[in-house]
Amino acid sequence: MVSGNRSDYEVIDCSGIRAYIVPWALPNEDMPLFVTWPPSLMISKVHVSIPEEFIVKEVLNVSKYEVEENKGKKIKILDIKRTKTIKTPSYFGVVISYSKIPENIIHLGKITIDFFDYKDELLKTLTIYARVFRPIINVINYPKVIEIRDDEITKIPLQLEYLGFGDITLDIEGIIGGRIISRGDALIYEIIRRLCERNKYERKKDLEESIRVNPLYVKNLAEKVRKYMTNPELLAGVFDEKALKEVKKRFSELDRKNELMSFLYEQVHESLINILLDIFERHPLDTVELSDSRMSLLAKIETPIEEIRLILKYRDKIGNEYRDEVQIEVNDLRNIKRGKHKIELHITIEKWKSNPLKNVKDKIFGAR
Amino acid sequence: MFDNETLSNIIIKGIDEILKRLRPYKPDTKSITINYKTCKSRIELVVHVPNDLRRKILKIEIPSYQGYSIVEMRDETFNRIETLWQRQEEKWVLPASKLPSSERFLIVLEGNVPRDFINRIVRVQPAINRDQAEDYDRYWLSCMLKDVALLERIWNMLEVEEVNVNVKVGIEKCISAALPKEVKKALEATREFLRAGRGKSREKLIRTWTKYRIALRKAPSVDELIDFLYNVTSGNFFRNYVVVDDPYTLGDVKRDEKWIGPFPERMIVEAITFLNLKEPAAKGYLTFKKKKYIEAIKEKLHI
Numbered sequence: 001m002v003s004g005n006r007s008d009y010e011v012i013d014c015s016g017i018r019a020y021i022v023p024w025a026l027p028n029e030d031m032p033l034f035v036t037w038p039p040s041l042m043i044s045k046v047h048v049s050i051p052e053e054f055i056v057k058e059v060l061n062v063s064k065y066e067v068e069e070n071k072g073k074k075i076k077i078l079d080i081k082r083t084k085t086i087k088t089p090s091y092f093g094v095v096i097s098y099s100k101i102p103e104n105i106i107h108l109g110k111i112t113i114d115f116f117d118y119k120d121e122l123l124k125t126l127t128i129y130a131r132v133f134r135p136i137i138n139v140i141n142y143p144k145v146i147e148i149r150d151d152e153i154t155k156i157p158l159q160l161e162y163l164g165f166g167d168i169t170l171d172i173e174g175i176i177g178g179r180i181i182s183r184g185d186a187l188i189y190e191i192i193r194r195l196c197e198r199n200k201y202e203r204k205k206d207l208e209e210s211i212r213v214n215p216l217y218v219k220n221l222a223e224k225v226r227k228y229m230t231n232p233e234l235l236a237g238v239f240d241e242k243a244l245k246e247v248k249k250r251f252s253e254l255d256r257k258n259e260l261m262s263f264l265y266e267q268v269h270e271s272l273i274n275i276l277l278d279i280f281e282r283h284p285l286d287t288v289e290l291s292d293s294r295m296s297l298l299a300k301i302e303t304p305i306e307e308i309r310l311i312l313k314y315r316d317k318i319g320n321e322y323r324d325e326v327q328i329e330v331n332d333l334r335n336i337k338r339g340k341h342k343i344e345l346h347i348t349i350e351k352w353k354s355n356p357l358k359n360v361k362d363k364i365f366g367a368r
Numbered sequence: 369m370f371d372n373e374t375l376s377n378i379i380i381k382g383i384d385e386i387l388k389r390l391r392p393y394k395p396d397t398k399s400i401t402i403n404y405k406t407c408k409s410r411i412e413l414v415v416h417v418p419n420d421l422r423r424k425i426l427k428i429e430i431p432s433y434q435g436y437s438i439v440e441m442r443d444e445t446f447n448r449i450e451t452l453w454q455r456q457e458e459k460w461v462l463p464a465s466k467l468p469s470s471e472r473f474l475i476v477l478e479g480n481v482p483r484d485f486i487n488r489i490v491r492v493q494p495a496i497n498r499d500q501a502e503d504y505d506r507y508w509l510s511c512m513l514k515d516v517a518l519l520e521r522i523w524n525m526l527e528v529e530e531v532n533v534n535v536k537v538g539i540e541k542c543i544s545a546a547l548p549k550e551v552k553k554a555l556e557a558t559r560e561f562l563r564a565g566r567g568k569s570r571e572k573l574i575r576t577w578t579k580y581r582i583a584l585r586k587a588p589s590v591d592e593l594i595d596f597l598y599n600v601t602s603g604n605f606f607r608n609y610v611v612v613d614d615p616y617t618l619g620d621v622k623r624d625e626k627w628i629g630p631f632p633e634r635m636i637v638e639a640i641t642f643l644n645l646k647e648p649a650a651k652g653y654l655t656f657k658k659k660k661y662i663e664a665i666k667e668k669l670h671i
Contacts, residue, residue, distance in 0.1 A: 020649075032510040032512060060491060060512055060513070060515075063517075081515055081516055083516050083517060091648040167498070277552065277556065289541075318496050360499050361499050361653070
């Protein structure tokens, strides 16, 4: 890797031929490439060879082309669309994308462009690189064994490392005995809990009444609450049967009277503080956003637990999903026979190590 | 759905028809542009109307085919001639007798071009992820012509102007970095106070209330903070912290309307360029000066 004025994604040769591909992309992101040359050059055909696992999405300003597949693809540009005006440059474009998730942070695709004259003789070959980048999250430290006790919150501290390129959203999922246990969405549970407390709740006068709240936010919240209310699995670990019955009753009452939205608006007033606090807590690193700043796992499990698997799922801006996973041995000390079935795990990220790839535009990765 | 041929024929026919009607005035086409953003095509031409006896009876007519209308007219000295054109059924009519003494006139016409056609001649894409440096974030911009021959068929110097690329610039992290710890403390104090309000302990309520009042001396209240965040995400404020490279220029800057939190997580920044037969592809970068933006927020907050 060398820094300097040269680049491996653009080349302009002495005869004025220019080939350029965008300097960076995520896996599955479209990468536009274009080639231009002076009209005085007698170029009849151009072959663009791209490596395996890259796909051809579009071919621009070309009237005739073939794609030959043999350990990679050769796009044979047989005729470009030309103008009658002699002074305008000859030009064509190709859009490709890398269709896999690379294992390493950088995946280089060597693109060779062969130019032929009217006698089919090779005039020139140019090389540019399609540079595909990905993020990587590594778990560098985690407890190998945890203890679960009755009515106690078990903490799972993790140390994580971010490497590579691309902004991500991180979500942590717990799996016990093959079953995904619900991730505690703190705000939603808080709102549901308050369904029963409505009469007790009095707003303090010191806080002003009118807070600008985006209606879309409240609508989104209402959808989430509704989803939780209609999915008993999501509530089972948090509320006991009596409370659950009460919550459901209050919910259908509000829903029936079309009062759910106004109730939520009221709740959001206070929740807004939590959301604002989230701004601080949800971004442990410049490149990482946590899908929920309070990552807790809640479940009701009636058999002894031996192991828990934590799945770290992270998504880049285009929606590619990556994952890492750790297995933690569990020392289950709950009194299951006495009906102590609830488990509450709090996952905390104690330490972050970060080594993002910066300023890739000015770096050279591919050899000429 | 029309094919490329048919669509270009519709546009060519519209322009041809206008030129045919103006033939007695020796029309000289100065430029034809297609505006990518507004889907308007603009024709600038110069006509020659001799200042002789015929002028008294002459009527200049332009068909309003394709929705073309006259948006501007100027004389030789480039003085604007106010609306003398009248719409009569399917045409625009100008009684030549009303023209000033000049003999050459510039006429600017505007008509509509189907979006479908524009999408078939231009390809636009911004980078989805930034390339980050210490002080700024960068996004590549790519605009390319899909078919130069089709463009040339309309007019050999046709230009597609205002080709706009909308870049989503993430700002949530900047705001989180810009807000000092006093703001966080004030928010926590507010939360504690509200929680105490729901409980039964009067002593706790007084304690949290005191903390809440002290915190508010140093930091804005929730309402003030929401208002503040709304202001620093206004297009006018944010546009001072984005730059685009040549051949691009900065267009509209606004909040991403799809935000669902208390403030927008992203800004939509528009970069504008042009494409023509000589410049069939435009590459460039949009730079968001995040360090300066963070500093500006801190300064504005006065904590």
